[in-house]
Amino acid sequence: MKRPRVRFAPSPTGFLHVGGARTALFNWLYAKKFDGDFLLRIEDTDRARSTDESTRAIFEGLEWLGLTWDEEVVYQGANVERHYADAHRLLDSGAAYRDFTPPAETERLRHEAEARGDAYRFDRDTATLSDAETAEKLARHEPYAIRFKVPDGVTEWHDVVHERIAFPNRDIEDFIILRSDGTPVYNMAVVSDDIAMGITLVMRGDDHISNTPKQILLYRALGAEVPQFGHVPMIHGADGKKLSKRHGATAVGDYQHLGFLPQSMLNFLALLGWSPGDDTEVMQLPELIERFSMHGLHAKAAIFDTKKLEWMNGQHLALIPIAELAHIVAPLFETAGLATVAELESRREWFHGVLELLRVRARLTDEIVQLATTFFGETVAYDAEAIGKQWRDAAVTGEILQATHDRLATLESWEPTAMEDALRKLAEEKGISGGKIFQPLRVALTGKTVSPGIFEVLLYVGREHSLARVAAAVAFLKQDA
């Protein structure tokens, strides 16, 4: 059995699209699972649209996801000489022919047919010239394109995800493989490169299904072994249309910056169009490799559901080792102006404790940063809503907070169970419920009605700052009353 070789071949005309990322993922999983190679080829033959920036974005996106490639990146543009040679090989063997028809003329015919409502197909006969005519045009250096001579018959293959697909050859026109300026056309370049790279399975998007019969014909005419093909479905937006910019974020980089973890993205993408066959949903990369099979691949287009992605991210946020999370999130704290990475590192235990508190309450890493503001800074801004809800009676609340402050101040150890014992006892003495103490206290400490457990907040805000915040709240209420 030959070593499996698969590739991901994006054109660098934009950022790494989530659909592309998923295609890359399936190829990558296949390579890992079946002990093969995962290669990357940049299809940059469309020089007008290709940019270095896009190429970089593709690398970055793939690297962020951890989908690393096994050999040096192949740039299609570097192989045009081989593409050219292969096209001429087909010309020489009679599998292709010269087409001297000016592009404008072909275009005119096409428009005419369309206007009549007919299906246009290039007419081989009009381009067929006698040897003498050809020699004459050649002598005059008239430009020509090379067209592939599509043979009679039916071209079919066993698609890894769709089973059998067949195209009657009469529905395939004699397509151009080399433009009149000598540059190769997509299908020629792809086949030439896939042969040269020794690709054994071409796994790509559904939108390439109609290219496949042309490519199979090319493999055969070139005398090359035809690889396996697998066409994975498209990813659609909520409206059922191909996912595009107007659906919002479509680049994997967008999701990175929105606060998603790469493992969530991978897990979510894997489940769009593939299923392990049972109810398992949350999986890490090793498990994905372990469970990956072609059998679980789907033929149906899937709609990208951001809500489920968010849930998935919440799951992975809860699972990721805390040190790893800290590493990802610390720079975000720095850009938010909360603390520098170095400061956080110097209070490692405390920082990890804070993250432990917040990770379960957040779905995005950005949310963790937002929620964490409570644990930084000297002053607290009180939400109007929080005041209205928990501090209605300024006099009574001020008194309770003062008592709370005093009781906490007497504590020997700044430790949750001791705090809870003390404050529950206080509530009992006053004949009120615990909530009557905890809720106003929460507003005093955080300015908000919601937060992690009040004793954890006290612990991580710290004794000094907590007492100061409560005192400040008492003062605020006094002035208010």
Add this chain to the structure above:
RNA sequence: GGCGGUAUCGUCUAGGGGACUAGGACACAGCCCUCUCAAGGCUGGAACACGGGUUCGAAUCCCGUUACCGCUACCA
């Protein structure tokens, strides 16, 4: 228009002729837990596109219809 592909809850899916009263997850609603919020647990509503076959028996196999998607370039 031609060609190709697809069709299970709103969404992602399980399902490979009998185990289907069609299972799970997201979302939604309610309840429990509880100092609030999450997380978690429980409960609920919600689907086999339609029509024909094949078969003792069909969500599962076949055909047709419909709908949706893709391709239809000297773009990739």
